[in-house]
Amino acid sequence: MRTICIFNQKGGVGKTTTNINLCSYLANKGYKVLTIDIDPQGNTTSGLGIDKKNIELSIYDILTSETSLKETILKIELIDNLYLVPSTMELAGAEVELMSEKNREVILKKKLEDIKDEFDFIFIDCPPSLGFLTINSLTASDSVLIPIQCEFYALEGVGQLVSTIQLVKKSLNKNLEVEGILMSMFDGRTKLSNEVVDEVKKYFKDKVYKATIPRNIRLAEAPSFGLPIILYDDKCKGAKAYEDLTEEFLNNQ
Numbered sequence: 356m357r358t359i360c361i362f363n364q365k366g367g368v369g370k371t372t373t374n375i376n377l378c379s380y381l382a383n384k385g386y387k388v389l390t391i392d393i394d395p396q397g398n399t400t401s402g403l404g405i406d407k408k409n410i411e412l413s414i415y416d417i418l419t420s421e422t423s424l425k426e427t428i429l430k431i432e433l434i435d436n437l438y439l440v441p442s443t444m445e446l447a448g449a450e451v452e453l454m455s456e457k458n459r460e461v462i463l464k465k466k467l468e469d470i471k472d473e474f475d476f477i478f479i480d481c482p483p484s485l486g487f488l489t490i491n492s493l494t495a496s497d498s499v500l501i502p503i504q505c506e507f508y509a510l511e512g513v514g515q516l517v518s519t520i521q522l523v524k525k526s527l528n529k530n531l532e533v534e535g536i537l538m539s540m541f542d543g544r545t546k547l548s549n550e551v552v553d554e555v556k557k558y559f560k561d562k563v564y565k566a567t568i569p570r571n572i573r574l575a576e577a578p579s580f581g582l583p584i585i586l587y588d589d590k591c592k593g594a595k596a597y598e599d600l601t602e603e604f605l606n607n608q
Contacts, residue, residue, distance in 0.1 A: 357608070358467065358477040359534050360492040361500045365512055366483035369502045369539035371398040372574060374480040379583035380601035382437035386475040389428065392442035393492055394482040400441040403431050404581030407443050415445040417466050419452055424466050433586060450487040459487065460527055464495035485519055493523040498534035503555055505541045505548040513558065533562050535607065537600065541567040566599040
């Protein structure tokens with residue numbers, strides 16, 4: 356089993372879109388996949404068609420009580436082999452509640468031990484911040500997949516992001532590695548998109564995926580229907596891009 360967190364402290368870079376669609380394509384190929392939504396906004400939860408009003412147990416309960424991961428896992432009925440630990444807005448208060456908790460950075464890592472033999476891949480969708488929830492995710496993961504948007508401010512904060520990963524690697528998780536860098540919102544017609552990709556490749560070299568995620572209206576629409584792109588429109592450019600990413604991701608394992 357490999358645990359991969361999808362993280363960038365900048366918002367709007369395609370973390371949740373990537374999480375939902377990469378997980379869906381892997382599950383469609385027969386891999387047993389669990390995704391953990393550790394963002395209080397719960398966009399992965401709603402993006403996979405789960406009504407947050409009906410959730411009884413969530414990642415909040417895992418972090419703040421004796422609740423086990425197994426008790427919170429939901430099966431995604433529309434896609435075989437795909438499972439979810441959901442999130443709700445309650446999660447926003449978890450950091451304050453656990454302020455004085457000893458070893459609070461390793462809560463998720465310890466809880467994951469109960470299910471380590473049950474899934475091929477576990478993906479963690481992180482919030483766009485460097486707080487307690489993200490540190491828990493990085494500590495519990497084997498690697499980090501970093502989406503970076505092809506826009507002017509893309510490289511702002513990348514140094515801080517890498518420093519955070521190195522800090523966690525030094526103090527909490529010595530085996531943490533960068534899984535790959537995914538360029539999102541790519542528009543090959545613009546000089547800017549191509550320049551940003553070139554700059555990111557200079558920085559991360561062969562860690563940058565060849566697959567790039569284009570700006571695509573069908574990708575943007577799919578979450579509002581609670582569907583991954585493979586079910587919403589598997590012929591669009593966005594679907595093809597995530598299919599290519601899935602192949603590349605598997606080839607790198």
